[in-house]
Amino acid sequence: MSSKELDLRQVHDTEFPLPAEMQGNVAITSLSKIYNWSRRSSMWPMLFGLACCAIEMIGTASSRFDFSRFGMEVMRATPRQSDLMIVSGTVTKKMIVPIVRLYNQMPEPKYVMAMGACASGGGPFKEGYNVVSGIDKYLPVDVYVPGCPPTPQALLYGLIALQKKIDGQSLANLDDVPWYGVGPSEPTPIPILGPDIIDPRQMDLIRRQAELAAAGKPYGVRELPPVVKTTKAIPSKAAKAAVAEVVDEGELKRREEAARRRQAVLARKRARDAAKGV
Amino acid sequence: MVDYEVQAPPTTGSAQDAATYLKARFPGVVSDDTRPGFQGVIVQADKLGEVAQAIRDELGYNYLSSATAVDYLGAGDHMEMVYHAYRISGGGALNFKVQTEREKPVVPSLVNVYPGANFQEREAYDLYGIHFSGHPNLKRILMWEGFAGYPMRKDWREAYYEGEAKPFESRWPAGWVHRAEERNVFGSNVRYPADFDLSKLTDISDQAVYNSASISGMGVDYQQDEMETDQLVVNMGPHHPSTHGVFRMVLKLDGETITGLEPVMGYLHRNHEKIGERNTYLHNIPFTDRLDYISSMGNNFGYVMAVEQLMALGARYTPPTRRAEIIRVLMAELTRIVNHLWSIGFFLNDLGAFFTPMLYANAEREKILDFFEAVAGSRLMCNYMRFGGVFKDIPDRIRSTANLMNDRIRDYDTMEFLSDMINERLPRFLEEYDRYLTGNEILLERTVGQGVLSAEDAIAMSCAGPLLRGSGVAYDVRRADPYSIYPELDFDIPVGKQGDLFDRYMVRMQEMHESLRILRQLLPLLEETKGQDIMSGTRAYNPRIPQGESYGRVENPKGELGFYVVSWGDAKGTQNPWRYHVRAPSFINLTALGPMSVGQKVADVVSILGSIDIVLGETDR
Amino acid sequence: MYGLGILKGLGVTIRHFIDTYKDDVLYGFRKYSKSQDNFAVRQGTQATGAYTVQYPEEKVAVPERFRFTPFLVVNDADHESPGEDWCTSCGICSKVCPPQCIWIVRGTDPATGRPVPQPEAFFIDIDICMNCGFCAEFCPFDAIKMDHDYEMASYDRTSVNIHDKERLSKPFSYWMKIAPTTATEEADARGGWEHSDVIKEKKKKADAEAKAAAKAAAPAAPAPVAAAVGEAVAAPVAEAVAVAESAEDEEKKKAERLAKREAALARKKANKGD
Numbered sequence A: 001m002s003s004k005e006l007d008l009r010q011v012h013d014t015e016f017p018l019p020a021e022m023q024g025n026v027a028i029t030s031l032s033k034i035y036n037w038s039r040r041s042s043m044w045p046m047l048f049g050l051a052c053c054a055i056e057m058i059g060t061a062s063s064r065f066d067f068s069r070f071g072m073e074v075m076r077a078t079p080r081q082s083d084l085m086i087v088s089g090t091v092t093k094k095m096i097v098p099i100v101r102l103y104n105q106m107p108e109p110k111y112v113m114a115m116g117a118c119a120s121g122g123g124p125f126k127e128g129y130n131v132v133s134g135i136d137k138y139l140p141v142d143v144y145v146p147g148c149p150p151t152p153q154a155l156l157y158g159l160i161a162l163q164k165k166i167d168g169q170s171l172a173n174l175d176d177v178p179w180y181g182v183g184p185s186e187p188t189p190i191p192i193l194g195p196d197i198i199d200p201r202q203m204d205l206i207r208r209q210a211e212l213a214a215a216g217k218p219y220g221v222r223e224l225p226p227v228v229k230t231t232k233a234i235p236s237k238a239a240k241a242a243v244a245e246v247v248d249e250g251e252l253k254r255r256e257e258a259a260r261r262r263q264a265v266l267a268r269k270r271a272r273d274a275a276k277g278v
Numbered sequence B: 001m002v003d004y005e006v007q008a009p010p011t012t013g014s015a016q017d018a019a020t021y022l023k024a025r026f027p028g029v030v031s032d033d034t035r036p037g038f039q040g041v042i043v044q045a046d047k048l049g050e051v052a053q054a055i056r057d058e059l060g061y062n063y064l065s066s067a068t069a070v071d072y073l074g075a076g077d078h079m080e081m082v083y084h085a086y087r088i089s090g091g092g093a094l095n096f097k098v099q100t101e102r103e104k105p106v107v108p109s110l111v112n113v114y115p116g117a118n119f120q121e122r123e124a125y126d127l128y129g130i131h132f133s134g135h136p137n138l139k140r141i142l143m144w145e146g147f148a149g150y151p152m153r154k155d156w157r158e159a160y161y162e163g164e165a166k167p168f169e170s171r172w173p174a175g176w177v178h179r180a181e182e183r184n185v186f187g188s189n190v191r192y193p194a195d196f197d198l199s200k201l202t203d204i205s206d207q208a209v210y211n212s213a214s215i216s217g218m219g220v221d222y223q224q225d226e227m228e229t230d231q232l233v234v235n236m237g238p239h240h241p242s243t244h245g246v247f248r249m250v251l252k253l254d255g256e257t258i259t260g261l262e263p264v265m266g267y268l269h270r271n272h273e274k275i276g277e278r279n280t281y282l283h284n285i286p287f288t289d290r291l292d293y294i295s296s297m298g299n300n301f302g303y304v305m306a307v308e309q310l311m312a313l314g315a316r317y318t319p320p321t322r323r324a325e326i327i328r329v330l331m332a333e334l335t336r337i338v339n340h341l342w343s344i345g346f347f348l349n350d351l352g353a354f355f356t357p358m359l360y361a362n363a364e365r366e367k368i369l370d371f372f373e374a375v376a377g378s379r380l381m382c383n384y385m386r387f388g389g390v391f392k393d394i395p396d397r398i399r400s401t402a403n404l405m406n407d408r409i410r411d412y413d414t415m416e417f418l419s420d421m422i423n424e425r426l427p428r429f430l431e432e433y434d435r436y437l438t439g440n441e442i443l444l445e446r447t448v449g450q451g452v453l454s455a456e457d458a459i460a461m462s463c464a465g466p467l468l469r470g471s472g473v474a475y476d477v478r479r480a481d482p483y484s485i486y487p488e489l490d491f492d493i494p495v496g497k498q499g500d501l502f503d504r505y506m507v508r509m510q511e512m513h514e515s516l517r518i519l520r521q522l523l524p525l526l527e528e529t530k531g532q533d534i535m536s537g538t539r540a541y542n543p544r545i546p547q548g549e550s551y552g553r554v555e556n557p558k559g560e561l562g563f564y565v566v567s568w569g570d571a572k573g574t575q576n577p578w579r580y581h582v583r584a585p586s587f588i589n590l591t592a593l594g595p596m597s598v599g600q601k602v603a604d605v606v607s608i609l610g611s612i613d614i615v616l617g618e619t620d621r
Numbered sequence C: 001m002y003g004l005g006i007l008k009g010l011g012v013t014i015r016h017f018i019d020t021y022k023d024d025v026l027y028g029f030r031k032y033s034k035s036q037d038n039f040a041v042r043q044g045t046q047a048t049g050a051y052t053v054q055y056p057e058e059k060v061a062v063p064e065r066f067r068f069t070p071f072l073v074v075n076d077a078d079h080e081s082p083g084e085d086w087c088t089s090c091g092i093c094s095k096v097c098p099p100q101c102i103w104i105v106r107g108t109d110p111a112t113g114r115p116v117p118q119p120e121a122f123f124i125d126i127d128i129c130m131n132c133g134f135c136a137e138f139c140p141f142d143a144i145k146m147d148h149d150y151e152m153a154s155y156d157r158t159s160v161n162i163h164d165k166e167r168l169s170k171p172f173s174y175w176m177k178i179a180p181t182t183a184t185e186e187a188d189a190r191g192g193w194e195h196s197d198v199i200k201e202k203k204k205k206a207d208a209e210a211k212a213a214a215k216a217a218a219p220a221a222p223a224p225v226a227a228a229v230g231e232a233v234a235a236p237v238a239e240a241v242a243v244a245e246s247a248e249d250e251e252k253k254k255a256e257r258l259a260k261r262e263a264a265l266a267r268k269k270a271n272k273g274d
Helices: A028-040 A052-061 A093-105 A116-121 A152-167 A200-214 A237-249 A251-276 B015-025 B045-057 B117-128 B207-211 B272-278 B284-289 B296-311 B322-351 B356-376 B414-437 B441-447 B455-460 B466-470 B501-528 B585-597 B602-612 B616-620 C004-027 C036-043 C092-096 C134-138 C172-178 C180-190 C196-220 C227-273
Strands: A084-088 A111-115 A143-145 B030-032 B041-043 B063-072 B078-086 B094-101 B106-108 B131-133 B232-236 B248-254 B257-264 B397-399 B411-413 B548-556 B559-567 B579-583 C070-074 C102-108 C115-125 C144-146 C169-171
Touching: A028 A152, A052 A084, A052 A111, A052 A116, A052 A152, A052 B356, A084 A093, A084 A116, A111 A116, A111 A152, A116 A143, A143 A152, B015 B030, B015 B041, B015 B045, B015 B094, B041 B045, B045 B078, B045 B094, B045 B106, B063 B117, B063 B548, B063 B559, B063 B579, B078 B117, B078 B559, B094 B106, B117 B131, B117 B585, B248 B602, B257 B585, B257 B602, B272 B284, B272 B579, B284 B296, B296 B322, B296 B548, B296 B559, B322 B356, B322 B414, B322 B441, B322 B501, B322 B602, B356 B397, B356 B414, B397 B414, B411 B414, B414 B501, B414 C004, B441 B501, B441 B602, B441 C004, B455 B466, B455 B585, B466 B501, B466 B559, B466 B602, B501 B602, B559 B585, B585 B602, B585 B616, C070 C172, C092 C102, C092 C134, C134 C144, C169 C172, C172 C180
Parallel strands: A084 A111, A111 A143, B041 B094, B106 B131, C070 C169
Antiparallel strands: B030 B041, B063 B078, B078 B094, B232 B248, B248 B257, B397 B411, B548 B559, B559 B579, C070 C144, C102 C115
């Protein structure tokens, strides 16, 4: 828990209409702690494997790596009793339909972990005609575990990351615990197997494209995003040495800078996308 | 099923003799395949049934290993069906082909002659659009019903299509990164036909399954009891914990008795072959790891063998060195133990011994995986074999160094580790496992006499591996069509007696003992060849493979794994395969699932499936 | 007797249970001690019962050849040209990559527009990477290697899973640390601990120095020496001169070849455009 969350006044600055005089007194944070601890210590994954990664998932469940040490020993074969869906392997278009259905059948709170390159972004099979390039095109993913396949220890690291994420959730913030909001949570629309997979959320876009096609206009080609080429001068050896010294002053500094740049690029990309109306 | 007897083949000659006989027997119908590097005969499409009958009955080629389609777009513009038939008594393949037009391809179905062609013909229909006249159940098998197009055709392009062959041009020298999604119109890799009408959209993907003969009522010769009850259709899978992955069975039940079973697959169809035809020959090696992901070393072995056969057609070719062959066999046999440990563990899971036997078996498996990780670099996806040898020699020590904030290191002598495993730990474990399970009365009652498959049916349905041997047919590619250094090794082929679940379980147990026997013979050979070359020729990253075709097959733990590779398009040799087909034992063994299950109780179908030992990466590819 | 088999089997289960804890009783919970020997024994072939790794407190260290995602080797901080890439942007890794997850931008000299042997940018999409290790195996400069860092889970893949050059670069000493044996073998093959180009250059330099020394030595040789001796000295000098000339020639030829290649590539592209 960060010290920021321990400031109760800030915590209560949410949708919870607490009377002003009570805001300093009610200790929802501690409750969050207990609530989160019990939730993260009894994460029951769903017993379902898709592909190669499932073998490593079973390896993680077996006695050598044994994720029951994290309270995950009860792998439930039914979605109704499970909290965590480990998408372990390549998601195909044919399989995404049952997966979304299973996800809808899981009770809240529910978490999704994309295990391996395939589930995260298509993996080596991304170009395939029957492969969904990333489960996050259909379901909200909480943790991505890269690797092809991730070793059991890498998966355990991902599970710990998920536990940390749960630890960071506050009971007082409805964004963190939407399942205590008013009304039932919205089910994810189930994809339809037509001539190719059809995402119901994209119906309008598909219809527009079909109309364009019927009118004989060009369709189905998205303009390529402009490639931003930075014509970078190759620095001299001396200049490079100076740069390298800075680089080696601290790994942290370098990573920070890289992260900042990535964030900036991401922000630009998002702005671009927003402008396009994607 | 089919009423013929397993008998000594009428002829025992080579495929050459068989071809000569066929040409004489069917003048004008059968002709030699004269393309350079190609073997076998080409049969006229309309007479295929007759010729196949003769091949099976007169020549004794009673085991159809593989049937697959090739699209020769721009190279004759025809479709070709390629069949590889073998004699169950051993020997090489008789390779016969049928050519048909691309626009409306029609080929007579061979299901009546070789029931094992059933799924393979459906696959060719699904992916190539070849219509098989006379096929009893011609539906899509890997893709869903209603899918537009035949994706394996050369002119079919997927949504993320980037180029005809790898390496792609956009990666170098000006390779600015992009995500394929960003260039795709829907952001997800979908591709709709031009005349697609959204308002008329119907999802018919499941109707065909329920309409199939085994579920809709026709064709089931099961006798009902006196009491009339409604039949119930139950879906098992695709995420059922006992289906070993994303396999789905649609069962028709009368009470608890199964009266019909329709396997539905393709839930893990990840376009292995389409991607494989775009890859270079080398690129395909790590992709084969992901076929039968429990025994990746065996897959590597089969694929490099198929390509080495092609390379042998060229002028400059040196076969793999002796040490490379020894290491390959070492890995293949360790893989067999890994796979059988896994499959027996899960078979017991399916019988209801929930997880304990599997955990014990997995503990041993982890030790072998440690060895794989130290030698090849990865626990599962070994990617170890190369054309002409292996990736690297076995290291002197299995050592891990302290890094990444952990201080726990291990350091063993490799040969000591191996001999400990082979001479002590694994035999001890197998003996213990045997005591633990084999005498168990519950196991006996659940397995003896259940899921019986007769030898005749097993051969007719092209079953392979422990499924075939459990039915009493001593057919093992390592003996029937020997490869690598297997001829000089001493081992037996365990067979079952009556072909029930227990026999398959016992065959797997015995095969582990036989593998250990082979491994014990390999240890001195490893010491003998220490320090010798592990690669013949050069380690080229883009080898040119001479034009031709080859069918390389190995005895994988799951059964006979075959790779049909065609190099075509450039007389000097090609860098990308024209056709890359996998004869997957898991896929073809499933042909027997329906016949074995009908008449059994619904609880037994789980164990019958477990005894076939499928892995979905290979079934669906 | 019916049920004997079940009892026998249960005996095995009990033995497994006891085996798992036998160690604790005999050696006083040594499995929780930090001693290396215990860990090696417990993870080796002599282990009995369940041998759980207490991740994250203890981790099975991965063997040298272990491969996860790739990284790029750069010079160490204490090197004479620190931070310099070993990569020469030759593009072999991007060609040999089976799922094509490597993107390389070859560096160009802004003055002349000629390619220089350095990558301007380098990307690996680890959502596509299949950890096969071909890039490391076929790199002729030992510049790309497979990393051992598997703890890479993240909450958002879009921002972190395309690794750029900055993220990929790791010093050579890191590679030395995670794979000492392999690194030594590779250095033996290259002929030194440096990048192979540097070694070549040094060798050339040494050759040139030897040549200069020989040149200096030749005139200094006393005149009244027998003709046979003079010939013997002159021969290596001539050879050295020839070597130097051939080196220069080679460089020229190399530039020519590169230019030709560029032209061919441009032609190819133009053809593709049609």
